[in-house]
Each structure stands twice: as structure tokens, then as C-alpha cells.
Amino acid sequence: MASNSIHAIAVSFEKLGNLFISGVPFLEAISTVQSECADPGVATALGDIHARITERQDVNDILSDYGDTFPRSVQLLWKAGQKEPKQLPDCCLRIATIMKTELMK
Numbered sequence: 001m002a003s004n005s006i007h008a009i010a011v012s013f014e015k016l017g018n019l020f021i022s023g024v025p026f027l028e029a030i031s032t033v034q035s036e037c038a039d040p041g042v043a044t045a046l047g048d049i050h051a052r053i054t055e056r057q058d059v060n061d062i063l064s065d066y067g068d069t070f071p072r073s074v075q076l077l078w079k080a081g082q083k084e085p086k087q088l089p090d091c092c093l094r095i096a097t098i099m100k101t102e103l104m105k
Contacts (some may be wrong), residue, residue, distance in 0.1 A: 074095050
């Protein structure tokens, strides 16, 4: 995975976690982060998440549809956050931390 994609995932999920903690509604947070994302793959996935939620579709496994963009650890943390919505902000911040660690390798 390219370092720019890793960086984009880290930044995007850190923003999501902080927006959620601040009380920004889910769809607004996703839309905002998508519009600010410089990586096309990550932006596309965020847009798909937004669309599926708007259409009331399941988003638990959505990141697995983007396995080439999101590592398995990110997929699992997202799924955990979706199962327990109170944990979603923390899961997003953990994703950011994991991806930042990947950048240091």
C-alpha cells in the first residue's frame, strides 16, 4: 500500500473520530471527510459508505469491498464500531493510530 493512501486513511479516520466525539451527525461527518480527502480510493469508499447509509443499507462489511484500499485491521475495527456505535469514535481513532504506525515502518 502506498504511503499516501496510508496517510489519507490515518487523517480521514482521525477526523471522523474527532467529528463523532464532537457530536457531528454521522452522515455530515462522513460527507465532510470525504470532501476533504485527497486520496481517490479512500474518498470513493467514504462516498459509498454515505450512499449506503442514506439508502439504509448495511455498512458493517463495506470496507471489505475496498480490500485493496483498507487493510484487514481497519476493516475489523470499523466493523466493531458499527456493532457498538458508542465505540465508533474510539475505533476511528484507533484506525488512525494503526495507520500512523504503518507510516513509521
